[in-house]
Amino acid sequence: MVGYRIHFIRHGITVANEEGKYVGITESPISDRGRRELIEKREKMVYPPADKVYVSPLKRCISTAACLYPEGYARVVPEFREMNFGDFEGKKAVDLMNREDYKQFLKGGLDNPPPNGESLRQVIMRTIEGMQFIAEDVMKNGYKNAVVVTHGGIIMNIMSCFGLPKKNPNDFACDFGEGFTVMLTAQMWQTSQAVEIMGRIPTVRNQEL
Numbered sequence: 001m002v003g004y005r006i007h008f009i010r011h012g013i014t015v016a017n018e019e020g021k022y023v024g025i026t027e028s029p030i031s032d033r034g035r036r037e038l039i040e041k042r043e044k045m046v047y048p049p050a051d052k053v054y055v056s057p058l059k060r061c062i063s064t065a066a067c068l069y070p071e072g073y074a075r076v077v078p079e080f081r082e083m084n085f086g087d088f089e090g091k092k093a094v095d096l097m098n099r100e101d102y103k104q105f106l107k108g109g110l111d112n113p114p115p116n117g118e119s120l121r122q123v124i125m126r127t128i129e130g131m132q133f134i135a136e137d138v139m140k141n142g143y144k145n146a147v148v149v150t151h152g153g154i155i156m157n158i159m160s161c162f163g164l165p166k167k168n169p170n171d172f173a174c175d176f177g178e179g180f181t182v183m184l185t186a187q188m189w190q191t192s193q194a195v196e197i198m199g200r201i202p203t204v205r206n207q208e209l
Contacts, residue, residue: 001185004138007048007147007201008155009179011056011064012038017176020092024085024117030063038067038177045202048181051143054134056080056150064177065149072147079130082151086117127157135189155179163197178202 012034016023030038041047053072055061058081065074088096088105096102105114113119138146152174159172159180172180182195189195 001187004143004184005048005145005181005198006134006138006184006195007050007145007179007181008158009047009064009068009147009149009201010152010155010174010176011058011060011149012067013176014060016090020094021090022085022088022093024082024089025058026089027059030060030067034176035067038064041177041202042068044205046205047202048147049145050147052138052141052146054080054146054148056082056154058082058151061149061151065147068149068177069147074149077130077134077148077150079126079133080148080150080154083120083123083153084118086114088114088117123153124157124161127154128161131158131162132193135184135195138184139186139189159197162193162195164194165197174200 012030014023014028014034015031016026016028018031018033047068050069050072053065053069053074054077055065055074057076057078062074065072088102101115105112110121110124111119113122134146134148137143155174156169156172159182160167160169163172163182174180179201181198181201183198184195
């Protein structure tokens with residue numbers, strides 16, 4: 001049975017991340033620290049090979065892909081952009097704590113979007129569409145190793161929706177520049193639209209998934 005490995009990697013830390021701001025669809029560049037950390041991980045650890053690289057349309061993901069896979073042409077997958085935090089974009093949690101709409105947002109739920117932003121349900125639905133596209137593209141073109149550089153929340157949604165064994169989304173939290181590998185087979189995808197979780201990446205040297 002032919003298997004295809006898809007490697008999901010979170011982008012490097014950004015200037016806004018360091019400042020503790022909500023950055024969903026807002027552009028924020030990889031910080032100096034973020035670039036140093038990516039280079040250090042690339043040199044000291046092992047990232048998987050890539051026959052194809054897919055990225056979120058946001059520049060922090062494109063820059064991360066260029067740093068880790070400089071030889072790879074990256075195809076943009078719009079469905080894998082970060083959540084739109086609406087009126088909370090670019091703001092710090094500490095500055096929002098007294099707002100009633102922020103208190104409501106913190107209650108969570110699939111249909112509880114920030115004002116003028118996306119709901120979690122909307123994010124999950126477009127993430128599913130993006131994963132369906134990538135799975136079909138990988139199998140159609142025979143990419144044995146495909147890399148997807150996207151956002152932490154998107155990775156959590158993908159892994160919890162499609163990954164086996166099933167786990168809570170929070171179990172798939174990952175640091176900047178890190179992520180997970182899954183195994184895709186035509187049989188498993190066609191019968192259950194699921195993938196097998198193989199492990200975390202990057203790996204330490206002399207360790208294989």
